[in-house]
Amino acid sequence: xxxxxxxxxxxxxxxxAILDGVRRTVERTEAKLGALTVLAFAELALIALAVPDGALxxxxxxxxxxxxxxxxxxxxxxxxxxxxxxxxxxRKDKTSVNDCLIAAEDLSKYTQNELTARLDKYLGGGLTATxxxxxxxxxxxxxxxxxxxxxxxxxxxxxxxxxxxxxxxGRLLWRR
Numbered sequence: 001x002x003x004x005x006x007x008x009x010x011x012x013x014x015x016x017a018i019l020d021g022v023r024r025t026v027e028r029t030e031a032k033l034g035a036l037t038v039l040a041f042a043e044l045a046l047i048a049l050a051v052p053d054g055a056l057x058x059x060x061x062x063x064x065x066x067x068x069x070x071x072x073x074x075x076x077x078x079x080x081x082x083x084x085x086x087x088x089x090x091r092k093d094k095t096s097v098n099d100c101l102i103a104a105e106d107l108s109k110y111t112q113n114e115l116t117a118r119l120d121k122y123l124g125g126g127l128t129a130t131x132x133x134x135x136x137x138x139x140x141x142x143x144x145x146x147x148x149x150x151x152x153x154x155x156x157x158x159x160x161x162x163x164x165x166x167x168x169x170g171r172l173l174w175r176r
Contacts, residue, residue, distance in 0.1 A: 012132075043168060052171075064160070101118065108148035
């Protein structure tokens with residue numbers, strides 16, 4: 001038995017811990033996107049009921065309507081987006097030795113084979129011994145890709161909601 005095998009716990013338990021972390025990231029991001037989508041919908045209802053027409057109202061409706069579309073897209077459980085939307089996929093940036101192997105953004109940079117080899121070294125060996133472990137790594141890669149995509153969509157939604165709120169605030173302050 002090697003020293004590293006003696007010091008590190010079995011790889012399966014550690015892989016499941018990484019996968020659970022990625023899943024929690026997806027769940028938290030989905031909750032935030034859901035909250036922003038509900039906020040955008042509520043503000044659209046407020047604009048329809050209480051705010052007079054005008055250029056700022058129209059801009060707010062456009063921005064908040066885009067939030068609803070992004071919220072619907074982010075809620076889609078797609079592991080891979082269709083080609084017209086491929087720009088939303090996380091970039092497969094150059095991997096680095098400084099990548100955090102439990103952070104979804106860093107894990108999404110890797111292919112399944114690259115991550116299997118990297119985690120085999122990271123976890124002290126034995127990972128490539130069974131296809132079962134490689135399947136868990138595949139789930140990690142897919143989950144990390146979804147998490148990274150949803151975080152990008154969350155950032156876009158935050159900007160759109162903020163822009164819509166500024167337009168709504170401007171319209172309410174400068175009534176004529």
